[in-house]
Structures are given as structure tokens and as C-alpha cells.
Amino acid sequence: MTDTPNGQPPPSPTEGKKYWLEQRPNVEKIFWGLVLVCAALGLADFFYDKHPQFAMEEIPAIYGIYGFVCFFGIVLAGKKFAKLVRRDEDYYD
DSSP: OOSSTTSOOOOOTTTTOOOGGGSHHHHHHHHHHHHHHHHHHHHHTTSSOOOOSSGGGGSTTHHHHHHHHHHHHHHHHHHHHHHHHOOOTTTTO
């Protein structure tokens, strides 16, 4: 049973509605805003006095660089691991 006389299901209330994150200019604004915040935080690391416990901590923005390198390594390792554990589409058939 349908609610419309033509036999089609009723339209969704959000059908045809475009949300603000689906518009490319808004996504680009968010991206460049995040780039700006990251750059500002990286530059701020040059302007305050640090009290490092290890020699590595004296390098400006080391935690951001270290985090990026580790994240990149995890993504690459995940791609290799996915090839190792991937099964065929009809594996359970």
C-alpha cells in the first residue's frame, strides 16, 4: 500500500534539499580554515619558551611532524594489511 494515488512512494521531506556541507565552496572554506589554524599553531611554536626534557623536543613543531609521519605510516601499513586479510566476494557462499 502506498500513500499516493499514482502508486509511487511519498517523496522524502529532504528530497532535493541541498545541505551546506554538500556545497563545494563551503567545504573548501573549511579545508582552508583548518590549514590556516594548523599553520598558525605551527608558527606559534617558534615564539614561546620551551623547557624540553629531551633533545628532540627542541625542534619546532616536532609533535605535529611526528604525528603526521606516524599517521602516514599507519595508513600505509593498513593498506598492506587490508591486502593480506581481504577475502573474495563469494568467500562465505
